[in-house]
Amino acid sequence: MTTTQPTPADLRRWRRHLADEHANMRAFRDLAARRQGEERAILTGLADAEQRHAEHWERLLGERAHPAPHPTIAHRLQTWLARRFGMVFVLALLQRSKSDNQYAGETDAASSMAADEQVHEEVLRGLAARGRLQLSGNFRAAVFGANDGLVSNLALIMGMAGTGVSGAVVLAAGMAGLLAGALSMGAGEYISVRSARELLAASQPAQGTQAALGALDLQANELELVYRARGLDRDQARSRAASVLGQVQVAGSAPRDAVPVAATDADEQDAVLNPWGAALASFGFFASGALIPVLPYLLGLTGYAAAGVAMLAVGIALLVTGGVVGVLSGASPLGRGVRQLLIGYGAAVVTYLLGLAFGAAGIG
Structure with a gap:
């Protein structure tokens, strides 16, 4: 000092x-x-x-x-x-x-x-x-949806622009890409989340198991096997089963926690959100992201001006979404934003070059 x-x-x-x-x-x-x-x-x-x-x-x-x-x-x-x-x-x-x-x-x-x-x-x-x-449920769907919309539709538009087709054709392709991608993302997210919820539900105790405990053979004690299947070792399972069956004999009914739930963290189950909510978030954010590269064409711009404005607008959006992810993950927002930008621009440049090649071959 x-x-x-x-x-x-x-x-x-x-x-x-x-x-x-x-x-x-x-x-x-x-x-x-x-x-x-x-x-x-x-x-x-x-x-x-x-x-x-x-x-x-x-x-x-x-x-x-x-x-x-x-x-x-x-x-x-x-x-x-x-x-x-x-x-x-x-x-x-x-x-x-x-x-x-x-x-x-x-x-x-x-x-x-x-x-x-x-x-x-x-x-x-x-x-x-x-x-x-x-945040890992709907937020993940929102961030991934927005970024996918930004990158995929920018790449689609730049590829079409590279072929030399008219601005009207590029706009039609961009709107088709927006709708098709948003529907695909929404459906995929719904299936993903719904499947995850069904997998969790399949691991929960059957409704009739609790009522069957009173009729168990106390010598064989099948309840011990339930606890062992849920992850307890033999001694722990035997002790827990003896305690539960003792309560059944005294009270005439089993305690509520007699049959253990699946060995999944409660927070993990909370993170598996409503499939409709995740699907709508994914659809909406993909569409909002995919709309950005289309806007210059909707506003009447064509040619290099439209493509340049689309690249600039998408670049700003990628920096923002990458920065937000960086902040929430405790990482550098600038680093995450630049990473998103490079990935998005890389995809756009590749598809533009392909479009130029197809256009030069007379496909455009």
Whole structure:
């Protein structure tokens, strides 16, 4: 820790740390105010830790801690998101900020502060994981649908444009691709989710099993085999079966949890959403994505102008969707956005070159 007179650079750095701690503290308190139970307690604990860190920098700064440093644009955005958007989105942003661990090489930070930041990242990862799992159904369908619509219809339009056909033909192909792709995506998502729900349902106990427990042969005790089939070892299964059958003899009926459900996590079952909801989300987002490269042609543009505007519009959309996925996954939004952009543009360039080849051969 600095023991000599702090330099202007030290003071600026300390005030920047203080601004970060104030912003994180406000974000955690805003999130805590909207939660209940254990989540509220955890978020409040994180806010208290940020306050302790802020007090450290205030002590170092002394009178120079006032007036309080103004929040940056990023801090303002973080606070605004915390108050208006889903918890998982804000937690993902906070998790990413903690992953940088600004105190790892900070000689003026208390010895425990870098460790605090590391642990805070894991706490945030755990909190965000619950929300990410809940998003994994319809959100997955929405993101994949939008990206598929953007990339596939852009590639289709660029391929058709490469052949040299008229703008009206390109527009017709684009609208056909939009409708066909959206219907295919919606149907595929419905079948996928419906099948997943049916597989889970097939693993649940039959309705008549509970009623049959009272008539079991206590010497043979078939219930032990049920528990072993559900994953308990022999001794655990025998003990559990003896306990349940004892309750049957005393009470005349089996307890509700006598027949175990499938060995699947409750959160896993919650993540398998309504098949109609997933299908509609997939259809709608594919269509919205596929509409973007068609818009220039709908607005009357043709030729290179239409193709250029389509490429630009889709590129912006791919950066946005990739960035959102990056934020929610705790990764770099810029990196994920650029990756989406390169994939989309790569597909468009390949199909355009194929279109040029077909057009040169007289197929267009």
